[in-house]
Amino acid sequence: MGLLLNEDEVMMRDMAEGFFADKAPTAQLRKLRDTKDETGFDRGLWGEMAEMGFAGVLIDEDHGGNGMGYMAAGLIAEQIGKNLSATPFLSTAVLAATALSKGGSEAQKSHWLPKIADGSTIMALAIDEGGKHNPRKTAASAVKSGNGFKISGSKAMVSDGHVADQIIVVARTSGEVGDPSGLSLFMVDPKADGVTVERTIMADSRNSARIELNNVEVDGDAVLGDVESGDAVVEAVLKAGRAALSAELLGSGQEAFDQTLTYLKERKQFGTIIGEFQALKHRAAHMYGEIEVARSAVLAALTALDDDDANADLYVSMAKAKLGKTAKHISVEGIQLHGGVGMTDEYDIGLFSKRIRVAQEMFGDANFQLDKVATTMKF
Amino acid sequence: MSDLETFRAETRAWLEANCPAEMRTPMSGDDDACWGGRNFVFQSEAQKLWLERCAAKGFTAPAWEKKYGGAGLSRAQEQVLRKEMDRINARPPLSSFGVWMLGPALLKFGSEEQKLKYLPPITRGEVRWCQGYSEPGAGSDLASLQTKAEDKGDHYLVNGQKVWTSYADKADWIFCLVRTDNTGSKHHGISFLLFDMETPGVEAKPIKLISGKSPFCETFLTDVKVPKRNLVNEEGQGWNIAKYLLTHEREMIGETGGVRPVSEMAADIAGLEDGKLADPILRGDIAQAEVDDWAFKMTMGRMLSEAKAGASLGAKSSMLKYYGTELNKRRYELLMDVAGGDGLEWEGERSNDGRLAKSWMRTKGNSIEGGTSEVMLNIVAKRVLEMPGA
Numbered sequence: 001m002g003l004l005l006n007e008d009e010v011m012m013r014d015m016a017e018g019f020f021a022d023k024a025p026t027a028q029l030r031k032l033r034d035t036k037d038e039t040g041f042d043r044g045l046w047g048e049m050a051e052m053g054f055a056g057v058l059i060d061e062d063h064g065g066n067g068m069g070y071m072a073a074g075l076i077a078e079q080i081g082k083n084l085s086a087t088p089f090l091s092t093a094v095l096a097a098t099a100l101s102k103g104g105s106e107a108q109k110s111h112w113l114p115k116i117a118d119g120s121t122i123m124a125l126a127i128d129e130g131g132k133h134n135p136r137k138t139a140a141s142a143v144k145s146g147n148g149f150k151i152s153g154s155k156a157m158v159s160d161g162h163v164a165d166q167i168i169v170v171a172r173t174s175g176e177v178g179d180p181s182g183l184s185l186f187m188v189d190p191k192a193d194g195v196t197v198e199r200t201i202m203a204d205s206r207n208s209a210r211i212e213l214n215n216v217e218v219d220g221d222a223v224l225g226d227v228e229s230g231d232a233v234v235e236a237v238l239k240a241g242r243a244a245l246s247a248e249l250l251g252s253g254q255e256a257f258d259q260t261l262t263y264l265k266e267r268k269q270f271g272t273i274i275g276e277f278q279a280l281k282h283r284a285a286h287m288y289g290e291i292e293v294a295r296s297a298v299l300a301a302l303t304a305l306d307d308d309d310a311n312a313d314l315y316v317s318m319a320k321a322k323l324g325k326t327a328k329h330i331s332v333e334g335i336q337l338h339g340g341v342g343m344t345d346e347y348d349i350g351l352f353s354k355r356i357r358v359a360q361e362m363f364g365d366a367n368f369q370l371d372k373v374a375t376t377m378k379f
Numbered sequence: 380m381s382d383l384e385t386f387r388a389e390t391r392a393w394l395e396a397n398c399p400a401e402m403r404t405p406m407s408g409d410d411d412a413c414w415g416g417r418n419f420v421f422q423s424e425a426q427k428l429w430l431e432r433c434a435a436k437g438f439t440a441p442a443w444e445k446k447y448g449g450a451g452l453s454r455a456q457e458q459v460l461r462k463e464m465d466r467i468n469a470r471p472p473l474s475s476f477g478v479w480m481l482g483p484a485l486l487k488f489g490s491e492e493q494k495l496k497y498l499p500p501i502t503r504g505e506v507r508w509c510q511g512y513s514e515p516g517a518g519s520d521l522a523s524l525q526t527k528a529e530d531k532g533d534h535y536l537v538n539g540q541k542v543w544t545s546y547a548d549k550a551d552w553i554f555c556l557v558r559t560d561n562t563g564s565k566h567h568g569i570s571f572l573l574f575d576m577e578t579p580g581v582e583a584k585p586i587k588l589i590s591g592k593s594p595f596c597e598t599f600l601t602d603v604k605v606p607k608r609n610l611v612n613e614e615g616q617g618w619n620i621a622k623y624l625l626t627h628e629r630e631m632i633g634e635t636g637g638v639r640p641v642s643e644m645a646a647d648i649a650g651l652e653d654g655k656l657a658d659p660i661l662r663g664d665i666a667q668a669e670v671d672d673w674a675f676k677m678t679m680g681r682m683l684s685e686a687k688a689g690a691s692l693g694a695k696s697s698m699l700k701y702y703g704t705e706l707n708k709r710r711y712e713l714l715m716d717v718a719g720g721d722g723l724e725w726e727g728e729r730s731n732d733g734r735l736a737k738s739w740m741r742t743k744g745n746s747i748e749g750g751t752s753e754v755m756l757n758i759v760a761k762r763v764l765e766m767p768g769a
Contacts, residue, residue, distance in 0.1 A: 264766065265766060296675075379662065
């Protein structure tokens with residue numbers, strides 16, 4: 001496997017590179033943070049992303065997208081990570097688009113997918129319930145009621161949950177808490193009776209929400225797919241989300257490393273550029289090795305997803321584990337090697353550390369993924 | 380069918396028909412490899428047959444031109460051949476410093492006469508080569524080497540000592556770095572000589588290692604006469620050739636392919652409880668090693684493809700060497716953790732004469748030979764990251 005990009009992908013990468021550096025650099029995130037922006041991202045930017053085809057990258061042409069696939073989605077996520085751009089790309093263009101594409105009925109697809117691709121609808125995935133990602137511990141339940149369901153439960157870490165037009169809720173339709181199966185996905189209107197949404201601003205100045213569902217009534221056609229096949233859809237959505245987060249962590253980790261390296265080449269102490277000290281050189285060279293190896297993991301995972309490789313799930317977990325560790329290592333080293341200025345809000349390295357902390361946690365940190373890797377590899 | 384697919388089909392059929400069954404089982408170490416050479420004793424008829432068949436087909440050095448004993452394959456065809464061999468677990472027909480190191484050096488820097496003389500016997504496994512680089516006072520700082528070659532008209536007179544010469548006691552010929560000029564900077568004045576290990580004045584003494592094995596020698600050179608036609612390229616070009624070759628060597632040492640996954644070995648040795656290794660911390664460490672191993676293999680593939688697409692691997696090979704060797708050391712530390720006391724047996728049949736323990740000790744050299752990890756990090760910092768200073 002050569003892991004080289006094809007012509008379309010190179011074009012997509014170049015386009016995304018210019019777009020996010022120009023339209024959504026860290027300065028924009030700072031502005032959203034400092035003005036306590038209610039949306040938490042720029043809706044105008046999201047509209048432009050839709051025009052560029054970014055929002056429809058995982059949606060097929062019949063439903064208004066361009067269907068370029070996971071590698072292309074990863075290249076976009078990498079640039080988002082590099083610039084710390086606040087956008088609903090993950091929640092809407094990756095998670096919701098995958099949930100609908102893989103699990104939705106034709107009616108659901110033709111109703112919602114074009115609205116995702118054209119940027120008019122924001123969606124969020126509500127799956128986690130506690131501080132740590134663990135789908136099998138899902139306690140939220142959907143109980144049959146008439147020709148529909150009643151959903152109750154508490155959800156946390158719902159990205160863009162406070163502005164979503166639709167929330168895709170993962171709830172248990174069979175089995176006990178702790179069972180690996182028995183989950184289904186439901187389209188829930190956040191304005192419906194019994195839904196309470198609390199915005200939670202996170203360490204990375206990005207949006208999340210806690211969502212309470214108290215006997216929320218939904219119709220039978222609110223299920224994505226059917227209740228028997230819900231687990232497969234949940235797996236597909238998580239796989240896509242973990243891959244996109246790995247790509248985002250690659251962008252953030254690479255940029256945090258590049259900024260640290262630049263600083264090492266500029267800062268003078270003891271009458272010399274500190275990058276001349278061997279102790280610092282070795283730490284930088286080690287990080288270079290780790291980020292290069294991590295990059296291959298991301299590319300291989302995205303390729304496997306596009307190829308529908310039988311090992312795609314394993315490779316995605318491997319990539320998320322590798323990126324979780326590597327990006328975190330770089331963010332820790334990044335602040336240390338910046339010295340005092342690394343502790344100031346003025347320098348971006350702290351912003352990267354915060355976002356990396358959040359992204360490595362989402363949908364399973366490195367320990368979660370390593371456990372999954374070991375189980376999949378049967379040891 | 381595309382040309383490449385035709386080649387794949389033909390190669391698959393040829394391998395099926397010609398690779399003996401005994402050569403389709405995993406090797407358990409260097410001892411199982413076919414090294415060739417004047418004094419090599421084949422372990423089996425199958426090993427000999429496999430070498431002869433591959434050599435006749437040019438498959439011991441598939442990318443070399445046919446006139447040099449190769450098969451003249453393109454990069455893409457070479458990859459197909461490698462994949463098809465992997466598919467049936469075919470062993471490499473020949474392990475050879477001649478193929479891996481001297482060949483690339485001669486192809487780039489040698490004369491046509493030298494290529495025609497030295498390359499074909501290498502591909503047939505008839506001449507085994509060793510590498511004379513390090514000296515007692517020139518390890519990581521290789522360019523400070525002192526072995527002297529004096530110009531005596533039609534020949535050089537070589538005096539000095541080499542160390543860490545791999546398998547010098549078993550090799551037929553040596554490619555050797557010598558100093559032909561002492562006046563300029565240390566990188567200048569180094570030349571690249573080839574000579575027969577049976578030349579009077581050459582003496583190789585094995586060094587016993589912490590693994591109990593002796594894959595390396597001290598090589599003493601006393602008034603060794605080397606004909607001038609055995610100089611590769613020009614006097615003073617030795618450092619350029621050595622640097623070029625070290626890049627090859629680093630890529631090779633960094634390679635970890637063909638070894639069983641540590642998780643599989645761990646499951647065999649320690650056994651599973653409810654499908655899991657009983658020790659959760661060890662299980663996590665092994666999972667991390669599997670992740671790194673996989674990601675590293677992907678990186679080797681990616682960087683080599685990028686190099687093929689026009690970019691040069693250059694100093695990046697130092698990163699691969701650093702990462703791959705450190706990873707291999709980690710893998711064996713984990714295996715020793717898994718095996719516990721059983722893995723500590725050094726002698727006797729039960730432990731296959733301490734195979735695991737000795738391999739574990741051997742891996743400690745991975746991050747020293749061919750440039751230490753610390754030197755690799757220096758090179759990455761300077762050449763790849765362009766950090767200031769020496």
